Amino acid sequence: MSSDNSIRSERLLRRLRELGDIGREADGRLVRLAASDTEKLGRDRVASWIRDAGLEVAVDRIGNMFGIWRPVGYELVDDAPIMIGSHIDTVINAGIYDGCYGVLGGLEVIETLKEEGFMPARPIVVAAFTNEEGVRYAPDMMGSLVYAGGLDVDAALATVGNDGTVLGDELSRIGYAGPQEPGFLRPRAYVELHIEQGPVLEREGIPIGAVENLQGISWQRITIEGDANHAGTTPISMRRDAGLAAARVITFLRDQARNSNSPMVATVGCIAFEPNAINVIPSKATFTVDLRDPDENRLQTEEAALAAFLVEIASDEQVSVTTERLARFQPVTFDKGIVTLVEQAAAARDLRSRRITSGAGHDAQMIARIAPSAMIFVPSIAGISHNPREVTPDADLVSGANVLLDVVRKLASEGAQ
Amino acid sequence: MSSDNSIRSERLLRRLRELGDIGREADGRLVRLAASDTEKLGRDRVASWIRDAGLEVAVDRIGNMFGIWRPVGYELVDDAPIMIGSHIDTVINAGIYDGCYGVLGGLEVIETLKEEGFMPARPIVVAAFTNEEGVRYAPDMMGSLVYAGGLDVDAALATVGNDGTVLGDELSRIGYAGPQEPGFLRPRAYVELHIEQGPVLEREGIPIGAVENLQGISWQRITIEGDANHAGTTPISMRRDAGLAAARVITFLRDQARNSNSPMVATVGCIAFEPNAINVIPSKATFTVDLRDPDENRLQTEEAALAAFLVEIASDEQVSVTTERLARFQPVTFDKGIVTLVEQAAAARDLRSRRITSGAGHDAQMIARIAPSAMIFVPSIAGISHNPREVTPDADLVSGANVLLDVVRKLASEGAQ
Known part of the structure; x- marks a missing residue:
């Protein structure tokens, strides 16, 4: 595995801030609830970045959005993709990193791999799952749950929100009720990059968390x-x-x-x-x-x-x-092989890492039902999240994305088992 | 002390129920807040009973209402009265005994003493103090506090209620802003008959509480x-x-x-x-x-x-x-002499009694600042009060009033010290 190539940090950080300004209300609060008008604007922006990167945009019936890199010009070893994802819906009065970091970090990794001329053995896909936060529609992590087959898509679309709206109607209204059946791409592996939302990494001065399980x-x-x-x-x-x-x-x-x-x-x-x-x-x-x-x-x-x-x-x-x-x-145990890859990738970049448990729920816990999965955490200052004071230092954001880059490069190099 | 004469229990119980129907709302809740329209009706009824008993009605500036028995035809030993009192304002959704029992019990005692030809050595007065509950105007026990000199009458009259009304305006409106200065009658002794509002007497099967102090x-x-x-x-x-x-x-x-x-x-x-x-x-x-x-x-x-x-x-x-x-x-210690009189009166009527502490506030704690005071408690079923399920058995109501009768007869027989 080479660590010579790294992500373009300024592009990742700029996009994080740009997306973080979509849904900002007059009083400064960031509110981008699932399937809302502001989330549509966020989706449109992410979709345009996906297209700019030369990827194919796909949307499934529950509104999960995908950017698919299916290289042409050579025969792939396997069509099952490596999937990188998270979500771009937010809580009320949110920070800008929760979820968005995983989606934009995933996109950044694919763009970097394309730019460095990497030839993957299989497709690489970035995913933005619908309604992870569950603020407007219950349950949370709905899009990934449906994708993994844990909830019927029609039942999920019929969900009535706390504002009286029906999720399916809202997805149609904002133009993100797609044609694909959830689960249409069955990943060979799934990796999610996320801020810790807890204080452990920052307190211990460790930039990378190799998330081995989820409470x-x-x-x-x-x-x-x-x-x-x-x-x-x-x-x-x-x-x-x-x-x-x-x-x-x-x-x-x-x-x-x-x-x-x-x-x-x-x-x-x-x-x-x-x-x-x-x-x-x-x-x-x-x-x-x-x-x-x-x-x-x-x-x-x-x-x-x-x-x-x-x-x-x-x-x-x-x-x-x-x-x-x-x-x-139930608790989720992540894939030991991918967790080890995360530790190795951190070590190769001279970044300290530790194994860590996720205390919060994430899309990865749903996708773990259908594919080997793991997560990479970066520090959250004072453990604060779901709050405008949610901050991760730029250097840590870049480190996390580079570790993801190396892990994905490795996973996408491997043949079918 | 003679126990041959007793109160007319049917009169006391009838009046308790009659007063308890004044302020009853369409849904059955009893609400007779201080200085309200319904409390005016209650005051009018009590005043008419006081007059029927041949007593003089007096009202002071804070609306405290008095029924004064000042016997004529012989020289009194002293003009300082024995005062018996409590209040007739209620909480929201009240029972019928809290306060009213002390006022109507006091009136019953005076009528009985008159009817039996008792010749007191001093006047006997029944008092209904304004705004004991403090639901509409703060603080509670306001009328007796003002009467005892603990709060300036003009400050009290200026109190703004939780409904935006001013107490003084409301007292004038309902016709109970009287001419007397609070404290115009300085009692030689004060006794208050009240339901326990706690479970002790009922649990122990004791009909009379000789209240020795107040928490x-x-x-x-x-x-x-x-x-x-x-x-x-x-x-x-x-x-x-x-x-x-x-x-x-x-x-x-x-x-x-x-x-x-x-x-x-x-x-x-x-x-x-x-x-x-x-x-x-x-x-x-x-x-x-x-x-x-x-x-x-x-x-x-x-x-x-x-x-x-x-x-x-x-x-x-x-x-x-x-x-x-x-x-x-601060805690209040009641007058040992009167507490002993209560115990003796109970014993003379073959009623078990015990010394007890009042856990609730009462007008007696204010009047204790200016006169030797004590209270008589009767059982409250299950300790319930401030609630339509507030009940004291009729037999206990009668026993308490008879003990009060005997205590007052004794106190009103004594000369000036």
């Missing part, structure tokens, strides 16, 4: 019910305090995570008390639990420990507890 | 600030989780209360997280703390323990903590 996610809503009695007149021993019971669950989860030897994380992000009055003992506490672990067995063990604690709390505090499952994703 | 109240709003990072990508050790810190404060307060040998109670009734998203670590948690203890030194010790724990939490969890004092009332 399983367990989301629950827990409702605890007690009695709304007077805060002054009800002795502690006679209380059925739903708020206190909720607080005990929160500290229990923290203790579990802290005492675990695993990368388990547990978060209570939402809470509400009823009647929510200063002098009334809460009769009801509703809160969410977000549990994540890269190991499915451990995740199940943690869910069971929580369930057992809820039984204990119900008895201890004389409250009733109900739980509702909001989401559940 | 001090310390209300604070606590704001904890951390960092809103991604719930999946931020390792536990790198978190500044405001929600977890709040939960630790809640469990700390419960532990303090449970391990205390005092009747201390601690309640966190209100809470809010920001940004309140399932997959975001809370950057901000705001919650209220309601601490109560009948002993001022202990209450201060508990406030100090909480403050020390907040310092510890700020360091442990790397969060910043700010506190805001919302209210602070």
Whole structure:
């Protein structure tokens, strides 16, 4: 593998900023929700860059957009492409890197390979998957999920958004309801370049994360019910305090995570008390639990420990507890061969790397169902993402894209197995 | 003291129900907010009963209403009256006993004493204090606070309600801005009959509570600030989780209360997280703390323990903590002589009694500033109050009023000290 050739960093950085200005509102907030007018403008811009690079643009029925480099003039070893991708839809008040870095980094890698005269053994494709963020339409990672066969395309197109729109109508309206069946290109390998969205790489001063797995996610809503009695007149021993019971669950989860030897994380992000009055003992506490672990067995063990604690709390505090499952994703283990390639590519460029777990969901976890997949992470300053303060230093953006370049060059050189 | 004579229970119970129907809305909810149109109707009804009983009606500038029995035909030992009182304003969706029982019970006692030919050594007065609930105008217990000199009457009249009205205007509009200066009758003793609004008497099967003191109240709003990072990508050790810190404060307060040998109670009734998203670590948690203890030194010790724990939490969890004092009332110790009279009166009627602490605020705590005061509690089923399910069995209502009768008969027999 040669490291002599590198991406054209100024082109990548310029495009990142240009795309980051599409969907910017009067107050400066970046909002480019899936299948919206502003996302159409973003798609148009990316499509024009894909065409400028001499690639073929293809769109499937769920709106996933592809830039396909199918070299002509020689016989390919195999038609199954190497796919590089991510998404260009954003959250509300987003940063400019989440998703876009993977799409534009992928395009940059293909352009560089073309420019350096590289002759791939198979097609190379850059993909921008529809509705990764899931802000307007649920679930998130929808385009890649449909592409991997995990959700029926017609069901997905019928999704009603939180603004009352239907995804299929919106995709037609903006001109991105394509003719291809999702999954029409079955990749030989998939690589996704992404900002970490967490603090680990920056804290440790390591520019490249070789993402070896992705945490399983367990989301629950827990409702605890007690009695709304007077805060002054009800002795502690006679209380059925739903708020206190909720607080005990929160500290229990923290203790579990802290005492675990695993990368388990547990978060209570939402809470509400009823009647929510200063002098009334809460009769009801509703809160969410977000549990994540890269190991499915451990995740199940943690869910069971929580369930057992809820039984204990119900008895201890004389409250009733109900739980509702909001989401559940199994952990994903990425392809060891590609992860090793990422480490080797970093080392060849004298970049420190470490294996890392993705705590967030990504399109790669869906595509991993149909192809060997992995991800490359670059540092996020202070771990901030989904926020205008989301920043990755230019040098790290360039390093990550160069590692992707080398990995793709290697993958696209290999013959069919 | 004679227990031969008793109140006319059917008259008391009938009036309680009649007053409880004034302010009943179309949906059945009882709402008789201070100085409102419906409260005017309630005041008019009570005033007519006072007149029917042959008492003089007086109203002071803050709208406190009095029924004065000043016997004629013999020389009184002293002009300082025995005052019996409470309030007739209600919360929204109230029960019919809170406050009204003390006013109508007081009127019943005076009528009974008149009817039995009792010749008091001093006047006896029933009082209905303005705006005890504090729902429409803050602070609560306003009428009795003004009466006791704790708040300037003109400042109180200028209070703007949560509906934008000015209390003084509303009192004039409903015809209850009286001519008397608050405090115009300085009682020799004050007794207030009230439902417990807590579960202790009912749980213990005791019909009479001799209220010996009233808890001090310390209300604070606590704001904890951390960092809103991604719930999946931020390792536990790198978190500044405001929600977890709040939960630790809640469990700390419960532990303090449970391990205390005092009747201390601690309640966190209100809470809010920001940004309140399932997959975001809370950057901000705001919650209220309601601490109560009948002993001022202990209450201060508990406030100090909480403050020390907040310092510890700020360091442990790397969060910043700010506190805001919302209210602070010192505990009130009621007059030992009157408390003993209550116990003796109960015993003479073969009613079990126990000394009890009031966990709620009452007009008696204000009048205690200017006169020896105490309260008589009767059981509240399940401790429920401020709620249409607020119930005290008729037999207990009658027992409480008879105990009040005997206490007042005794107090009104005594000469000037």
